[in-house]
Amino acid sequence: MAEDALYNMAAEERRMELERKKQKLAEMRMDKERRKQEKLRHTLVPGEINGSTTDSGRQSLPNFDMEEILGSVGIPSAVNIENGSHPPKTNDVSHETSPNRILRPNRLPNLEIAEIQTVSIAPKNGMSYSKTTQTDDERISVGEFSLGSQEFDFDEISVGEKNIDINFDESPTHEIAKLLPNLQFGHKHVDEKTEKEIEIQARIPDLSEEEKRQLLTSNPFVQFFQRSAKVIERALNEDVDIFVDYSRDFLAEQNAGDGELLTLNREFIDEKSCANRFVTALDFSSFFPELVAVAYDHNPNAPLDPPGIVNVWSTRHKTLEGTFHSTSRLTSMLYAKFHANIIVGGCYSGQICMWDNRVNKKTPVHKSPLSTAAHTQPVFCMKMVGTQNAHDLVTVSTDGKMCTWSVDNLNAPIDTVTLCCKTKRQLPTLCLSFFHNNITSFCAGGEDGFLYVGDRHGNKGEVAKFYQAHYAPVSTVDMHKTPGKIDYSSLCLSGSLDWSLKLWNLRENSPLLSFEKHKHYVLDVQWSPVHPAVFISSDSDGNAHLWNINADTESPISSLNIGGGRSARKMMWSKDGKQLIIGDDNGRILLYDVHESLYNVRSDEWDKLSSTLKESRLANADNDDRTETAPV
The missing domain is CATH 2.130.10.10 (YVTN repeat-like/Quinoprotein amine dehydrogenase)
Known part of the structure; x- marks a missing residue:
């Protein structure tokens, strides 16, 4: 009941508001008509009805011209009075006899032809825009307030017996067309077409079988299909770890077991x-x-x-x-x-x-x-x-x-x-590695087991140094490539078919360390691109040994076997050191994720490596002294 009463009260307020609007519009119309009549009375002056001249002798307009001018602006030239009880009389101005008598005003305006000065003023460039207010679709009551102004649900104007809805925020063109339907205001001519004709024009003709075959076999379509298939496949194969734990303590996992x-x-x-x-x-x-x-x-x-x-x-x-x-x-x-x-x-x-x-x-x-x-x-x-x-x-x-x-x-x-040296005319080269950030100096491994150090812009290809490194062909060499506060670019790893793996400083004549963990041909060795003391080596048994000489110079920190009885022929670190790939002799490529401790390097690793190398030199010097003093 309360809601009905509220609704009736709102409806009554709305009706009263509309009545006030109607009354105000009627007053505006009456005021406009009154001003129009007063203006017309002030413009009328006495003069001759049919005369062609004024009192001052200037030429005036005839009556029929004056009537045309007044009629064009909507002012009647005379008042039509129906024939009543009075009989028709003869008029001095018009000699025509009609059932209705035309009464002309006693005084007509004296119209003159005058010269008019024309002044052209450029219009102002006024900017206009539509201002709107966002409101709710459903309103609880009439007269709901919005931001900045009060809005009514309906804006109506009564014309005769019709209630016409007008939106004052929109362009008035459509509203004027509703008020004056006979004038066809703003009506645009549109060619009438039936829905069937439009549907026939919009229909795309079917391709023939030959056209379909040519389209499917064309190079642009094949390339587009392949690219699109790859994009879809990448989207389907994208794997996101929703269980990742960012609070995990990785430092506690650095000493994890082998294989991790x-x-x-x-x-x-x-x-x-x-x-x-x-x-x-x-x-x-x-x-x-x-x-x-x-x-x-x-x-x-x-x-x-x-x-x-x-x-x-x-x-x-x-x-x-x-x-x-x-x-x-x-x-x-x-x-x-x-x-x-x-x-x-x-x-x-x-x-x-x-x-x-x-x-x-x-x-x-x-x-x-x-x-x-x-x-x-x-x-x-x-x-x-x-x-x-x-x-x-x-x-x-x-x-x-x-x-x-x-x-x-x-x-x-x-x-x-x-490439040549003093004792050999040509060097049987199997592997090559350039010094880090040096485009000329290189180290090459030969089929004869020697390491050759030279410069490609040297004296006619003659190498500067050579070492008897191994007793079998040198299968792989790799120069140290990790940048840091200490330059280790002269460190070189060499692997051979004699199962040995050695660490060299090419400024010295003897190896710093020798690693004897492999039990078969050493096929590849690669320094880590980010950690100064980490490298990995592989052999023909399928074993891959991960070394960190800062932690241990005798045993690898991790070892794995690629399985299948295949040899691990080639290896490569990713540029950021986070991944490692291994290729075998059966066409397989194995992708390994590297533990965070091996690519998030601490700043003291370079100092640790310097200490490790110094200890290795001292140990090698002690061994040489024992060899020289041993009894024959």
């Missing part, structure tokens, strides 16, 4: 293209850190397949990002360090191949010719040195020939030298 420092993340293999192919090279992209390129050797069980293959994998997904082929076996490969889309590979035939993932082809976009001016032996060593504005590609073949190339031109090398 390296955790297997995922495995990459393409059975169709990679089966029975061993990995010959790995490299991470400098522009896209999640991309890794892998070079594979030939498959002896598939002689018709391409001898060399390069697959591009993403560490975030399990499917291939791209595949490239070579007509010769691949022995080395790397990403062009300063080119985001280029991959360069060295072949068993001695050729240098280049692939570009922007080009829709799997074969090389460019390769060096087979010529005696370049390589004629397998290229096992390939490095990119220099800066963004000045960089070179350096390759070394097994006959000791070193060639310097420009990535933009592989037709001929920029420079060619043959």
Whole structure:
């Protein structure tokens, strides 16, 4: 009942408000009409009805012109009086007889033709805008208040017996059209079309089977479909750890057991293209850190397949990002360090191949010719040195020939030298590593077990130093690459087929440390890019040993076996040291996550390494003294 009473009260207030508006509008109309009549009376002056001149002698308008002018502005020239009881009489002005008599006013205005001065004034540029107020869709009561002003639910104006709703916030064009429907105000002519005609015009014709086939097989559609499929697959494969614990104490986990420092993340293999192919090279992209390129050797069980293959994998997904082929076996490969889309590979035939993932082809976009001016032996060593504005590609073949190339031109090398020493005409080079932040000095491992230290701009390729490092071919060398407050760029790791792994300071003539943990051929060794004392080594038994010589110089801090009875042929750290990939001799790529303690490095690790190396020198000096003083 209370709600009904409230509603009736609101309705009564609304009705009274509308009545007040109607009364005010009526008063405004009456006032306007009164002012109009007064103005008309003041403009009328006495004069002749049909005369053509005024008292002053100036020419005046005839009556019919005056009537036309008055009629055009809506002022009646006379009053029509119906024929009543009075009989018609003859008028002096008009001689026509009609049932209705026209009574003209006694005094008519004297109209004159006068010269008018025209002044043109430019209009002001007025800016207009629509002001609106956000309100609720449903209102509880009439006369609800909004921000800044009071708004009514309905704005109505009564015209005759009709109530017309007017929105005063909108343009008045539509409201005027409602009030004057006969004038068709603002009406625009629109061509009338039936719904059927519009539907027929909008209908898209169906493609024929031949057109569909051509569309599905066109290169733009195939490329678009492949890109879209990769995007969808990445979105579906994106794995987010919702159970991550940011409050976990990682420092307490640094002394965790073996195997926890390296955790297997995922495995990459393409059975169709990679089966029975061993990995010959790995490299991470400098522009896209999640991309890794892998070079594979030939498959002896598939002689018709391409001898060399390069697959591009993403560490975030399990499917291939791209595949490239070579007509010769691949022995080395790397990403062009300063080119985001280029991959360069060295072949068993001695050729240098280049692939570009922007080009829709799997074969090389460019390769060096087979010529005696370049390589004629397998290229096992390939490095990119220099800066963004000045960089070179350096390759070394097994006959000791070193060639310097420009990535933009592989037709001929920029420079060619043959590595040699005083006792040998050519050096059988199997591996190569440049000093950190040095584009000329290098260390090479030979098939004869020697380490050769030289400069590619030296005296006709002659090396400066050489060491009898191992008793079997040197399979891998790696220079220290971790920047820090102490320069360790002269530290070098070498691995050999004699099962030994040694740490050298190339400024000295003897190894600092020798690691005898491996029980088979040492195939690869890699320094950590962020930790000065951490490196990893692998052998042909599938074992990978993780070393931290600041913690222990005799045993690795973690060891793992890749399984399957396969050898761990190549390894590579990610640029940030958070991940490690290992490639075996069956085409598998294993991705491992590295423990946080190995890439979040404390500042005292460089000082610890300096102390470790000093202790190693003292221990080696004591051993030499004992050897010299021992009885024969």
